[in-house]
Amino acid sequence: MKTHLVLFDIDGTLLTSGGAGEKALRLALADRFGLESGLNGIEIAGRTDSGIARQIFARENIEASPENLTAFFDRYLHHLAQQLPQNQGRLLPGILELLGKLAQRPQVALGLLTGNLEAGAKLKLTHYGVWDYFEFGAYADDHHDRNQLGKFARVRAEERHGCTFEPEQIFILGDTAHDVACARAIGAKAVAIATGGNTHQELEQSQPDFLFSDLSDTDEVLRQLEV
Numbered sequence: 001m002k003t004h005l006v007l008f009d010i011d012g013t014l015l016t017s018g019g020a021g022e023k024a025l026r027l028a029l030a031d032r033f034g035l036e037s038g039l040n041g042i043e044i045a046g047r048t049d050s051g052i053a054r055q056i057f058a059r060e061n062i063e064a065s066p067e068n069l070t071a072f073f074d075r076y077l078h079h080l081a082q083q084l085p086q087n088q089g090r091l092l093p094g095i096l097e098l099l100g101k102l103a104q105r106p107q108v109a110l111g112l113l114t115g116n117l118e119a120g121a122k123l124k125l126t127h128y129g130v131w132d133y134f135e136f137g138a139y140a141d142d143h144h145d146r147n148q149l150g151k152f153a154r155v156r157a158e159e160r161h162g163c164t165f166e167p168e169q170i171f172i173l174g175d176t177a178h179d180v181a182c183a184r185a186i187g188a189k190a191v192a193i194a195t196g197g198n199t200h201q202e203l204e205q206s207q208p209d210f211l212f213s214d215l216s217d218t219d220e221v222l223r224q225l226e227v
Contacts, residue, residue: 002161004107005169009113011116011124012176014130021080027079028073031079045197046146054144076120093214102133115146136157138156167186173193174191174193192210193214194211
């Protein structure tokens with residue numbers, strides 16, 4: 001029986017794409033709207049793809065209609081697939097070992113809680129060989145507000161496994177203060193890792209339940225989380 005739900009962010013937590021995602025966004029903007037202003041003034045780290053699109057559209061006075069969003073995301077995913085093999089990305093320290101050990105624990109359900117679109121998440125994680133570790137996820141397709149994604153992930157986990165995951169048994173791993181806030185939104189444990197969007201000091205100020213410089217010492221991570 002599953003008793004613990006472990007949810008991973010992607011960018012800055014599981015991997016770095018070497019800038020492939022941001023390049024794909026810029027190319028999509030140029031393709032769809034002829035915009036060369038790129039991502040100036042747009043907050044990326046810890047935000048959802050749908051939220052990033054809304055930021056860009058608001059800056060450019062473009063209507064955030066379903067048609068405009070779909071067309072933009074189609075171009076983004078097209079360019080992301082091309083950019084991933086062209087950029088020097090990598091899995092972050094300890095990730096492959098940690099996922100392997102978590103996958104062997106019968107009490108643990110592994111999922112994603114990410115600001116990526118589901119199709120973008122699959123492209124990235126397939127490229128780096130870890131897509132198959134995750135049974136389900138919550139994505140930018142579900143909601144543009146990251147703080148709303150936890151409930152989607154929890155419902156999918158409970159439907160899949162036919163059990164209830166108590167908030168104190170849900171762990172949300174991420175690299176920004178936004179991930180900590182996302183965990184707080186559903187009463188989950190916030191596990192912050194200083195490998196991406198925020199520094200160790202910035203993450204400390206967000207008061208996560210656990211804070212790691214990276215996940216390279218997998219046995220210590222598992223010991224502290226008690227999963």
